[in-house]
Amino acid sequence: MDEADRAVDRLFHALADATRRDMLRRCVRGELSVSRLAAAYPMSFAAVQKHVTVLERAGLVTKERRGREQLVRTDPDAVARARQALDALESAWRARVDRMSGLLSEEEGGGPDTG
Amino acid sequence: MDEADRAVDRLFHALADATRRDMLRRCVRGELSVSRLAAAYPMSFAAVQKHVTVLERAGLVTKERRGREQLVRTDPDAVARARQALDALESAWRARVDRMSGLLSEEEGGGPDTG
């Protein structure tokens, strides 16, 4: 499997968890330290650390050290990348709709092997 | 957790697998029976069945019986739903960018509690 495929895997996997999506929303409103972030969830600090790691490996956030804290901030380009992955799928949808529109302009009772 | 959250979970989880994304692309080009679909992958029929089930529970495809075959077809609204989920996240990004633009118009050395 291609590395690009794996990147899309990581991206969608990171988004497929309500806790992580919530973390993204919180970090968008201003960068937060990991422990500050952890205080918002009913789970251990280590669990939050793991979620942040998943977001980081997906390229959705970056960590920046400031003193003893580690600030988590969202990457504005990340959602654009997710959108591109969706676009790649949606373009196939559109092509199909286009083809169906084309068929409507042609004569009926046509090709039996359209598949 | 909300049911809407769980729906988004299922949606992104279904998209977080290269095999399933490939299945979507194949089905977009024309509805396929499960066994025809299965012939395209180096895994057992049962494994393909499970992938189709994941796509179905995410609302990305629907199955329709024709004779002894089960035709798999993509749901055109599904990608739109995924896009909406991304939009909900991206709107927060945009709001932040907006606010930063606003700050640039204001005087410098301003608020220390912007977070």
Add this chain to the structure above:
DNA sequence: CCCATCTACAACCATTTGGTTGTACGTTAC
């Protein structure tokens, strides 16, 4: 009817995931 095909589903297995606790290490404050 009998057989081949397509599908459904259960049982099982290895790996990953999402959580826990515990320990160690760097940084800040006193």
Add this chain to the structure above:
DNA sequence: GTAACGTACAACCAAATGGTTGTAGATGGG
């Protein structure tokens, strides 16, 4: 220097994931 804070990381565990095989139920053709 010491205590408290913030982080990193390992070990461990239950549950989910992704795969397998096997069995059984519908459906269509000769």
